[in-house]
Amino acid sequence: MNREQRHMDRIRKKRKRHIILFIIFIAVLIATVCIGLISYISTNVYQNEDEFREYADDELKKTSQFSVRGKTKIDYEYGRPISYVIDYGVCDNESIAVFRDQKIKEIKEKYQQDKNAEEESRAKRYEDQRNYRPLEHALILRSSVYESDKGVISLSIYESENSERKKDMEQDASMIYTYQFSAKTGKILIPQQIFSEKYKEICSEFFMKYFRKNYKKDELKDGWQDYVTAGENNFNKYALTDTGVTFFFDEGTVLDESRGVISAGIPEADMGTGLRNKILERYIDPTKPMVALTYDDGPGGGAETRILECLRKNGDVATFFYLGSRVAGNSANLKTAYDLGCQIGTHTWNHPVLTKLKPEQIQKQFDDTNAAIKAVTGEDPTAFRPSYGETNDTINKMSAMPVIMWTVDTLDWKSRDGKKIFEEVKKMKNLDGKIILMHSIYDSTADATDLIVPWLKENGYQLVTVSEMIKYKTGADPKKGQVYRTF
Structure with a gap:
């Protein structure tokens, strides 16, 4: 092979190498573009309900330490841009289940408000972008119920907030809420x-x-x-x-x-x-303010049933002064009040003006009423309120119980208006140590109770019985025959 042929051969080989390198370059360029395009259009964020369920199940597996073995129910709520999954531990206690459902509802509503506000703000920032879309948000909730041999039922609600970030779902925050209940009464502990x-x-x-x-x-x-x-x-x-x-x-x-x-x-x-x-x-925390709700003239019918349900729902107590003549027809309410831990007192047999009666008549009022109450509860009443508030030293001594008057007269018997009764209570700026008078036979008083009880608690008051009030405010148990009005 002469020199010219060798030169041409080198040129051909060099050209071939350039072609191969160019082809490789183009292939790499195409691959890079494809990868970039796939990366651009692909995402780990769920795109439909089925994908959300898969995502939600994976997230629930990560929170297994907050679950209790037993039956569970999972609710999926797929939406754009906010989705929810809630894992419920089955709860046989109806009142605790209702409490749990309400708390979960409150968490969901707050989450939705927060995320809607965030997306509204974000939409304004990107309003010029033609392809703008809201980010996806997911709320993961897990509720568990624990039972112990100490008479306590515990409820936990685990919350995980997750949002779309850089084409993936990432956790924004996690929280846990816990509540304790008496297995016996269902009250919060x-x-x-x-x-x-x-x-x-x-x-x-x-x-x-x-x-x-x-x-x-x-x-x-x-x-x-x-x-x-x-x-x-x-x-x-x-x-x-x-x-x-x-x-x-x-x-x-x-x-x-x-x-x-x-x-x-x-x-x-x-x-x-x-x-x-x-x-x-x-x-009862003796360092915190307390107030005693008292109800006269029962046992009542439907109105008192509502009052008792309000107390039960809020985990609170009151003092009921009952008429012996009404016990037989409404013994269920009396038993319910007693079982709730309310204090049971006597208000005479048929509401006479005691100061106008003879001693033997007065004694019969006490004896018959006490016997009627004991037949239902198994115990004697522990306090006495004279009908019309009319009493004297002789009557007080005959009662063999502390004599309970009142500080705040709601005039519920007169107004028969729940809101007006509520306003009478609110008039007293400081209710610490006060005894509030109402009557459990009026529907309007039941209406007022539904307003008064949560309002008192929101303002830091503990609801106590009159005997508890006396004990913590005076440092001694109530004394027989002594009159108590306020502390």
């Missing part, structure tokens, strides 16, 4: 009814050791110890089980926020004296 005064010190000592032992130093968030001290804001989220107490720690407290809500149990043996052997069905 506070920590003092379940634990002794020293329970936070016991928990603090246990969890200081627990987190140091079970997590590496770099896993624990700076300042994590602040959330396991015996401080007022710590150890307030928990659930009682048959083996001990599970405590919940909010995200970003003990561990990094990305770890979400943390649950950790303390065995009953380690709780020791911190856990009461038997819960206190009623607890």
